[in-house]
Amino acid sequence: MSSPTPQPAKAATLHDVAREAGVSLITASRALTNPGLVSDKTIERVQQAVAATGYIPNLLAGGLKSRRSLMVAGLVPTISVPQFLPTVKALTETLDAAGYQLILGQSGYDHSREEKLLNTMLSRRPDGIVITGLVHSQQAREQLSRLGIPVVETWDLSDRPVDMMVGFSHVKVGSAVAGFFLSRGWQRVGIATGDDHRAMMRHDGFLAAIGRAVPTAIVPAPSSVEWGRRAMAQLLEKDPQLRAVYCSSDGFAQGLMIEAQSRGLRIPQDLAVCGFGDADFSAHLQPSLTTVHIDGAGIGRIAAQLIIDRCAGKTIDQPIVDVGFHIIERQSTAPA
Amino acid sequence: MSSPTPQPAKAATLHDVAREAGVSLITASRALTNPGLVSDKTIERVQQAVAATGYIPNLLAGGLKSRRSLMVAGLVPTISVPQFLPTVKALTETLDAAGYQLILGQSGYDHSREEKLLNTMLSRRPDGIVITGLVHSQQAREQLSRLGIPVVETWDLSDRPVDMMVGFSHVKVGSAVAGFFLSRGWQRVGIATGDDHRAMMRHDGFLAAIGRAVPTAIVPAPSSVEWGRRAMAQLLEKDPQLRAVYCSSDGFAQGLMIEAQSRGLRIPQDLAVCGFGDADFSAHLQPSLTTVHIDGAGIGRIAAQLIIDRCAGKTIDQPIVDVGFHIIERQSTAPA
DNA sequence: CTGTTAGCGCCTTCAC
DNA sequence: GTGAAGGCGCTAACAG
Numbered sequence: 001m002s003s004p005t006p007q008p009a010k011a012a013t014l015h016d017v018a019r020e021a022g023v024s025l026i027t028a029s030r031a032l033t034n035p036g037l038v039s040d041k042t043i044e045r046v047q048q049a050v051a052a053t054g055y056i057p058n059l060l061a062g063g064l065k066s067r068r069s070l071m072v073a074g075l076v077p078t079i080s081v082p083q084f085l086p087t088v089k090a091l092t093e094t095l096d097a098a099g100y101q102l103i104l105g106q107s108g109y110d111h112s113r114e115e116k117l118l119n120t121m122l123s124r125r126p127d128g129i130v131i132t133g134l135v136h137s138q139q140a141r142e143q144l145s146r147l148g149i150p151v152v153e154t155w156d157l158s159d160r161p162v163d164m165m166v167g168f169s170h171v172k173v174g175s176a177v178a179g180f181f182l183s184r185g186w187q188r189v190g191i192a193t194g195d196d197h198r199a200m201m202r203h204d205g206f207l208a209a210i211g212r213a214v215p216t217a218i219v220p221a222p223s224s225v226e227w228g229r230r231a232m233a234q235l236l237e238k239d240p241q242l243r244a245v246y247c248s249s250d251g252f253a254q255g256l257m258i259e260a261q262s263r264g265l266r267i268p269q270d271l272a273v274c275g276f277g278d279a280d281f282s283a284h285l286q287p288s289l290t291t292v293h294i295d296g297a298g299i300g301r302i303a304a305q306l307i308i309d310r311c312a313g314k315t316i317d318q319p320i321v322d323v324g325f326h327i328i329e330r331q332s333t334a335p336a
Numbered sequence: 337m338s339s340p341t342p343q344p345a346k347a348a349t350l351h352d353v354a355r356e357a358g359v360s361l362i363t364a365s366r367a368l369t370n371p372g373l374v375s376d377k378t379i380e381r382v383q384q385a386v387a388a389t390g391y392i393p394n395l396l397a398g399g400l401k402s403r404r405s406l407m408v409a410g411l412v413p414t415i416s417v418p419q420f421l422p423t424v425k426a427l428t429e430t431l432d433a434a435g436y437q438l439i440l441g442q443s444g445y446d447h448s449r450e451e452k453l454l455n456t457m458l459s460r461r462p463d464g465i466v467i468t469g470l471v472h473s474q475q476a477r478e479q480l481s482r483l484g485i486p487v488v489e490t491w492d493l494s495d496r497p498v499d500m501m502v503g504f505s506h507v508k509v510g511s512a513v514a515g516f517f518l519s520r521g522w523q524r525v526g527i528a529t530g531d532d533h534r535a536m537m538r539h540d541g542f543l544a545a546i547g548r549a550v551p552t553a554i555v556p557a558p559s560s561v562e563w564g565r566r567a568m569a570q571l572l573e574k575d576p577q578l579r580a581v582y583c584s585s586d587g588f589a590q591g592l593m594i595e596a597q598s599r600g601l602r603i604p605q606d607l608a609v610c611g612f613g614d615a616d617f618s619a620h621l622q623p624s625l626t627t628v629h630i631d632g633a634g635i636g637r638i639a640a641q642l643i644i645d646r647c648a649g650k651t652i653d654q655p656i657v658d659v660g661f662h663i664i665e666r667q668s669t670a671p672a
Numbered sequence: 673c674t675g676t677t678a679g680c681g682c683c684t685t686c687a688c
Numbered sequence: 689g690t691g692a693a694g695g696c697g698c699t700a701a702c703a704g
Contacts, residue, residue: 023675024676026676027673027675030673037673039674042673061680063680064680067680
């Protein structure tokens with residue numbers, strides 16, 4: 001009591017709580033984590049002891065024994081692309097509600113970092129892993145399945161999941177947009193895309209549906225408004241008569257529209273534009289932007305639930321979930 | 337070898353590595369975390385054993401004894417407001433480079449959740465905490481200082497830090513924008529703002545510098561393009577002759593511009609607009625948006641470094657860092 | 673419903 | 689340079 005040390009008091013442990021409450025260690029433990037096994041009177045005494053001691057559980061210690069860290073690793077290419085934000089948000093919230101915490105990792109758009117980051121994450125012993133995109137490294141794939149930890153690959157689909165998947169087909173998105181352009185009668189079409197794997201899959205689907213090469217501008221991911229302006233300039237150089245262009249993100253599309261408009265082109269009368277992602281601003285641009293809507297929050301919610309269910313020992317009847325997509329037609333692609 | 341169990345092989349522990357390498361447990365430990373204490377030959381043997389066993393360190397276990405979790409808790413109001421993204425990104429990257437991992441928490445814009453979230457985070461025994469904004473709850477403040485864990489409050493300044501601070505004065509931002517408007521000779525000014533604490537501080541600074549009440553639109557945080565359109569409508573109802581308006585974010589300002597333009601107002605000739613945050617698109621809007629630039633990435637970097645240094649036992653000579661701000665003048669506030 | 677025992681995997685402390 | 693004990697804080701597995 002008379003200790004003059006200003007240093008932080010050693011944090012209370014469950015031991016202190018148990019002593020304060022006059023019960024054994026394990027009873028205190030159960031009162032907090034499994035109250036069904038303990039009498040109401042005891043629970044109350046323990047809770048009072050918790051308040052009195054200022055006890056904060058140490059999940060690290062508990063996790064060591066129980067082999068449940070209550071953490072889930074989330075890997076995104078980069079946090080600064082708004083596209084994945086609703087997913088990260090829903091992931092965090094759904095996990096939080098179930099007592100799990102998200103630890104965030106940025107893999108960059110470079111696959112070589114993927115393996116290293118994964119190892120860093122694994123050393124935290126997460127109860128699950130949610131990855132934006134597919135796991136590409138074969139070594140990482142094997143390691144993950146060997147470890148047997150729940151993995152959800154998101155924002156894409158393939159027939160070779162590491163474990164579980166929540167996403168949609170980027171190839172189909174590309175061909176759907178191409179089909180939409182063709183249905184409008186637009187033949188002189190172009191594409192502006194970031195160079196990341198998923199955007200390139202959409203690019204491939206677009207080309208396949210068009211059936212021939214088209215003017216293309218490829219920029220380093222993540223694409224941006226600024227890159228959009230440059231991409232538009234490039235495309236108009238390749239074909240000044242371009243009638244419609246598909247862009248790999250809405251911010252990117254906004255940049256193309258700005259550049260086109262600043263060159264006196266009218267959208268959609270002279271040039272139609274379609275984006276991807278349905279950003280919050282897209283409906284409010286002038287003209288409003290036609291885009292492909294993805295339920296990003298849904299992806300996060302479902303991915304989290306898959307992890308939670310798997311950790312709870314439930315069997316997953318549908319380990320691969322296709323959330324689909326749909327084209328939202330707005331003014332930027334209105335018929336002439 | 338002939339075990340038919342398809343279940344995950346029990347992950348290798350340091351014990352397995354040591355046996356494989358023919359050294360004791362502790363030598364294996366040192367070879368990995370403190371190679372200076374071990375002979376080169378031993379290090380190599382251990383590293384081979386690591387590769388052979390597929391060993392992944394268990395930081396949970398190590399942290400239990402060493403009392404260093406190598407995790408830092410990061411609290412943001414919500415991940416989905418782009419404003420804090422550069423901070424989160426820089427934070428993640430700087431911490432990662434020093435071997436720390438960020439665990440992300442969303443406190444919402446509701447202070448009551450702050451305490452609960454903080455407790456959840458503390459149960460992971462983070463080595464540091466970075467908070468967006470100030471810690472408001474008195475109980476939380478006391479708890480944090482009692483625990484003695486490094487805390488950085490960011491994106492704001494006050495004279496009563498829990499521990500360390502990296503930010504700038506929102507009141508000064510507000511008065512600077514007001515001063516800028518007045519220097520242009522604009523008297524009929526208005527303000528559109530989200531209702532979060534920091535935006536309201538800017539609001540207060542703005543009003544104080546103007547010296548009287550002005551038409552105001554307050555929307556629930558986080559503000560958005562859509563809220564911007566509504567806010568503009570409200571403001572024009574209050575004063576159809578409004579000459580200049582200050583908005584609490586750039587996306588929000590974009591919404592105001594869109595609404596104003598759709599009503600036939602010319603920006604900046606009829607109405608000038610200033611935003612806050614210098615989003616990536618702001619320079620590219622038509623007209624380009626005048627805004628207040630904050631070095632968000634710098635805040636993240638400095639906050640991470642403060643935590644890292646403190647954990648390394650270094651004394652911090654400057655625990656309160658003012659990163660300042662500056663107004664970026666663009667077309668949306670060009671003089672008549 | 674409650675308690676005892678025995679670790680989880682690693683690192684600190686002390687010895688050699 | 690290396691090793692042997694002991695314990696970080698908690699919880700599974702068994703008793704009673």
